[in-house]
Amino acid sequence: MGQPVPVLEMTGIGKTFPGVVALDDVDFRLLPGEVHALMGENGAGKSTLIKVLTGVYSNDAGEVRLAGEPVRFTGPLQAQRAGVSTVYQEVNLCPNLSVAENIFIGREPRRFGKIQWSRMRKRSAELLRRLDLDIDVSAPLSTYSLAVQQMVAIARAVDVSVKVLVLDEPTSSLDTSEVDQLFRVIRRLSDDGVAILFVSHFLDQVYEIADRMTVLRNGRRIGEYRTAELPQMDLVSKMIGKxxxxxxxxxxxxxxxxxxxxxxxxxxxxxxxxxxxxxxxxxxxxxxxxxxxxxxxxxxxxxxxxxxxxxxxxxxxxxxxxxxxxxxxxxxxxxxxxxIAFSSENRRAEGLVEDLSVRENIVLALQASRGWLRPISRRRQEELADKYIKALHIRPADPERPVRNLSGGNQQKVLLARWLITExxxxxxxxxxxxxxxxxxxxxxxxxxxxxxxxxxxxxxxxxxxxxxxxxxxxxxxxxxxxxxxxxxxxxxxxxxxxxxxxxxxxxx
Amino acid sequence: MTQPTVSERSAPPDQTPEKRGMMRTVLRHRLFWPAAVLVLLLVGNVFFTPSFFSIRLQDGHLYGSLIDILRASTPLILVGLGMTLVIATGGIDLSVGSVMAIAGAVACLRISDLPDPNSVGGVLAAVGFALLLALVLGLWNGLLVAVGGIQPIIATLILMVAGRGLAQLITDGQIINVRSDPYRVIGAGYVLTVPVSVIIAGLFVAAAALLVRRSALGLLLESVGGSPAASRLAGIQARTLILTVYVFAALCAGIAGLIFSSNVSSADGNNTGNLIELDAILAVVIGGTALTGGRFSIAGTVLGAVIINTLNITVYTVGIPSNVTLLFKAVVVVVLCLLQSPSFRAWASGVKRLLPTPSRAGGAA
Missing domain, CATH: 3.40.50.300 (P-loop containing nucleotide triphosphate hydrolases)
Structure with a gap:
């Protein structure tokens, strides 16, 4: 068809977790220099597909080809060496280290075993300037805004000769002007021929930046579309299947x-x-x-x-x-x-206790206000948990599952349930x-x-x-x-x- | 305290799916490996001492290796119990050994000062005073951590070091010997054929387990250890909880100190409870409670304490030369920790998957 050769091709990918089929015969391809959005509801399999791609999970079925060669990564580091870099939703950097240290951590430029600090700072500044960012790279990362931290994470990811850049919800904590800045960076990278896999819940942003998109639902691929040819409303109905x-x-x-x-x-x-x-x-x-x-x-x-x-x-x-x-x-x-009840924006750090079960998280605030001497009976706890799992459609509907294993939306519902039972x-x-x-x-x-x-x-x-x-x-x-x-x-x-x-x-x- | 039985492991390969599911829950149970190692150690002992499992009645007392192990375990079980709750909140208590020494020293000093060391009332007063002092020491630890905001390892290090000095000050650097029958009962006595120390530890563990799981204490402790920030916003008063667990840990250590010193009828400020904090932490970890806080298992800690003491006895019965004793202990502990480590298990099952298997179709459901 005269199409360019895909830089990345995933065919027939399958991945099963105990009790759940996360991915079922999914195909996905990425062309050089394109921005490709991966769309789907929570639990549709987006994260799993990305984790298979970056070697966090190993796939049970199917094949991954990078630039035509079959590959099987055993970890993110190996994937990054082969040119597949990922920037996650939560910025995965060390706030107490300097910007330059964050960019080069684990692969510091050395000579005779000694770290070349000045070279590291110079290279960091260059990298960031490529992303339109002129900041003091020797200052601790924590002194900068989240948006800048996100850029630093990207700079870290694109430093190695990157072919594929995966951006998982990069805009969820950015404001409008910061999003614009990020998009400029994305466009520049794609002009350089980097293939970008973009995941976001913001439809407007997807339509602004993506050339094509692949829609997943319940672990299956629904289709691959050109953004210009798929109206937003059709996209949404394909995503939710209603x-x-x-x-x-x-x-x-x-x-x-x-x-x-x-x-x-x-x-x-x-x-x-x-x-x-x-x-x-x-x-x-x-x-x-x-x-x-x-x-x-x-x-x-x-x-x-x-x-x-x-x-x-x-x-x-x-x-x-x-x-x-x-x-x-x-x-x-x-x-x-x-x-008065307060459900924090930071549901992982200040909201839920991830080790505890759905039931325990739901009764936590009510129990705390009663004090430890007046326990809520196990039966009452189960009633409350069941009631709110049903009322808020928490999935999976298992009160004993650790909250850690739930998707973001379901975690949010658990947090809401915790406060709602305190009336x-x-x-x-x-x-x-x-x-x-x-x-x-x-x-x-x-x-x-x-x-x-x-x-x-x-x-x-x-x-x-x-x-x-x-x-x-x-x-x-x-x-x-x-x-x-x-x-x-x-x-x-x-x-x-x-x-x-x-x-x-x-x-x- | 559900201990999986070994017989289920040797079940024939052609089982119904139901049985296989049951076996899997047994295998996945977090106390399975500690229990299996304990059983293995005990069974191993039988080969060297055929009478290892025999328990006989002599002078109205139960005698036998198993009873010896239980008796020897009681101080560690008690100290481990307190340590479990402290670790559940994300803390640690290094001072338990010193608290043991102080409690023993104070009790022995008071008893030796009694006009009649055999008066029950006098001994009870001495014991009560020693435990009260343990509570005060626990309060000190708790205040440093919960109110002072000092890191637990540093806060309790203070008492670990200073407490030894205090114990030696109390005993004047000497070993205090006491001849008091009522006091001896605590560590070496028997009631209805059962060692008193085992009864004390059993009652204490049962009471603590009941209190923690029947009230909401367990949930709140696990929440504070799991995520202090989230717990605060959920309205949990971490400060009082943390204060309480350090006081409780010191009380446990105090009782352990009394049992220990009563058993030998003396108090040695220098050696009582020396390095027991490390064994206690080990018992907690073997029992499946993570040092990072959160989920804890009292039953696991008890199991861990018994394993450690079984190891000590095994070393003697098997006749392992004393200079490799510590190495032998280390090997068993390393194996046990590896068996419980999720990443090691993942690696091991990865290796298993690479080996040729007859059929892999059975898993689909």
């Missing part, structure tokens, strides 16, 4: 319900609450049944604001009234006594839909709408503006660690107006 109407119904049901929370009793009222270096003093009132969305760029103080309301960090300014009475939020326990009056959810698939996302949005319909107050944080607008009654806009404006989410509020508010710093246009 007709789109169902999805639209979900979206409709989460639609805004205005003017209902205005006169409801106040759940929490913050006056001049603030913390030096985290967020400037702000006023915020949340009513029963009201969903307040926090909008703002990454680093604008969204999470910091939420943590003050939960007492996760101590405020050094102002105060809080809960149900009309002043309360000093000394810590999470005080907040929990006043029935909070105010539920603070920080990025509950980050890194999870379309179906689970719609489910969580619908759940929040239902809960607020039942009278629960919700503080909703998301980097995705559209989502904030879809879920919230009121949108609070943050910029530079300051709450600059609160806008009623009425019919004529749209993403543009919120962006304007962010851009103008809250001055009426």
């Amino acid at each position: 007709e789109l109407e169902t999805l639209e119904q979900l979206e409709e049901r989460t639609g805004r319900t205005h003017d209902r929370a205005r006169d409801a009793p106040v759940v929490i009222q913050a006056e001049g609450l603030g913390r030096v270096g985290a967020i400037e003093p702000f006023d915020l009132t949340i009513h029963e049944g009201e969903v307040v969305g926090l909008a703002g760029l990454l680093g604008s103080g969204r999470t910091e604001l939420a943590r003050l309301l939960f007492g996760a960090d101590r405020a050094d300014h102002g105060g809080v009234q809960i149900g009309g009475r002043p309360v000093t939020l000394r810590g999470p326990r005080t907040a929990m006594r006043h029935r 909070p009056r105010l539920l603070i959810v920080d990025e509950p839909t980050r890194g999870i698939d379309v179906g689970a996302k719609a489910e969580i949005q619908r759940l929040l709408a239902e809960l607020s319909g039942g009278g629960m107050a919700v503080l909703f944080i998301s980097a995705e503006l559209e989502e904030v607008l879809r879920v919230s009654h009121t949108v609070a806009v943050l910029r530079d660690r300051r709450l600059i404006q609160q806008i009623d989410n009425d019919a004529d509020l749209d993403a543009d107006r919120v962006m304007q508010a962010i851009a103008s710093g809250g001055q009426p246009a």
